Amino acid sequence: MAHHLPSGATDDIAGPGRWTPLRIAVIFICFVLNAIDGMDIVIMSYIAPELKSAWNLSPEALGTVFSASLAGMALGGLFIAPLADRFGRRPLIIALLSVITVTMLISSRATSVTELVILRALIGVSVGAFLASVTTMAADFAPPGRQAFVVAMAISGYAFGAVVTGLTVAHFLPVWGWNGALTMAGLVSLVTLPLVILILPESIDYLSRVQPKNALARLNAIRARLGEAPMAVLPPRVTAQKVSVGTIFAQGRTLPTLALWLAIIMGFMTFYFLVSWITQLSVQSGLAVENAIYAGALFNLGGFTGTLVLGTFALRFGLQGITFTAMVAGAVVVAAFGHLSVSLAVTLFLAYCAGFTTNGGFNCFYALAAELYPTEIRSTGIGWAMGIGRLGAVIGPLLGGVLIGQGLSIPNLMMIYAIPLVIAGLAALLVRARQPAPAE
Known part of the structure; x- marks a missing residue:
């Protein structure tokens, strides 16, 4: 899938920059989250023949199922993603990943096209909403001068997830069925969720630009983990026009x-x-x-x-x-x-x-x-x-x-x-x- 380097990433806040464990961990998490996006969006195309046969679906009904998540991505990107600027990127990512996990597991037990379309739309909304935050996170924690490379590496997780999902489903679909394939996708998200909660800090860009409560202390805690000197004061707040x-x-x-x-x-x-x-x-x-x-x-x-x-x-x-x-x-x-x-x-x-x-x-x-x-x-x-x-x-x-x-x-x-x-x-x-x- 396609993304772009966010304009909010700043080199001066990222500091001198080295490949510290925190940088590597955050970028890896961003890669994994993009891989989950690729898995969740593309998996329907892989299980389509099995689903079509099991439910005796018409091509028109199958097309509606396919488009539901894509329409949801548009809505999520336009109306939910901006909430990251108000509440922070970390909480939005965690909340949306939780929604994706639950919704994917529920969709594995769907009994009608209507149920599946609604659930796929919710998954699409969540994926579309947190794509920008995940990309910004990757840019935030990249060493200065490496932003473009790191963002490209994180974005490549989408295709990686789509490919690995295809290879896995091709091998196990006869055993799992379409229900089992969706269940396994939900379990992958479920396993990833605690890792995100434990490892992913708040966005550097968000803390310095929006300056929520205790922003300086939180920013300095991150800088310490990056091996950088603490900041005495926050930079001037940027008022977005x-x-x-x-x-x-x-x-x-x-x-x-x-x-x-x-x-x-x-x-x-x-x-x-x-x-x-x-x-x-x-x-x-x-x-x-x-x-x-x-x-x-x-x-x-x-x-x-x-x-x-x-x-x-x-x-x-x-x-x-x-x-x-x-x-x-x-x-x-x-x-x-x-x-x-x-x-x-x-x-x-x-x-x-x-x-x-x-x-x-x-x-x-x-x-x-x-x-x-x-x-x-x-x-x-x-x-x-x-x-x-x-x-x-x-x-x-x-x-x-x-x-x-x-x-x-x-x-x-x-x-x-x-x-x-x-x-x-x-x-x-x-x-x-x-x-x-x-x-x-």
Whole structure:
């Protein structure tokens, strides 16, 4: 899944910085929390064939189940995540992880589509809400100058969790069934919860910027564990200025902003269609369930490596060109995935390539947005872009269920979902900040 470096992380508070046990522990916890996110969101695609068979679900109903957590992620990111600025990142992370744990365990005993949709929506709300706090935590405790590396490492936990979940479910699904798979996912969260409570301190950024009760003592306690000198006084409190949404369109950014929104909607539409349906479609293409789950796992592995490789290429060759190339290449791979009925090895390879191009290319949109918006409005610009873009994440799996239910063939279905990737690539070429006029 895709995230961005929070603007609140500060080097001066983090101090001289060494790889202390506390830094390593916090970053590891952030990696694990992102892995749990990947597990919780993607697990439904892995158990979909078993669930569809057990409940005799229509494609439309299955699409609704897929989209419930994605819609919840949008709501959680927009309305729950800001509570971290008021109550702190640590308590919000602990509360939301508790909700995820309980909800996942309850969902393993769901008896109807309605129950499962509601529970999946609650899981999505929780995951969407604490993503930003987890990412900020990783940046907070990174050694100065290593923020980007540490955040990327923490974010990679999402794909790692998705891949490991796929490999595990492929092996144990015949024994566990879909109920057991969801139970095990809930137990993983349950085991992680006490580790988070014991290890995770409050965010350095939150303590220094918001300055809640006993902030100086709490901040100095953390600095002591980092091997840094105590602070005599807190830094001046930063009063956040509310940024108007209209500012993201100012100074010639109207066309680039609209292009960014269109690109993210289109990219999300196809990406989350693939995330949700690739296992079920592989079964319909003739693969055994365990091999189809491996296809889903390789899709997520492709996203992990694609993010790293394409991010590196973008530094050398430019974001617009790399994003366009990745999206168009993804369209070709998606179309080929639908038209080629070949060996298992080729199918798995195409699944990997689909993840590499669609997920890896999509993550470039975060960097495009960061380039487009100046620092003072960057959070607002990226937040709105991703919030609007979630429309595509919800529509993609739902529309897929409707089209499959109407009897559309897999080759034609994949051709349809290749089109949004081309649109996303073309739109990416328009996401470019206007250069300010040179000073006289």
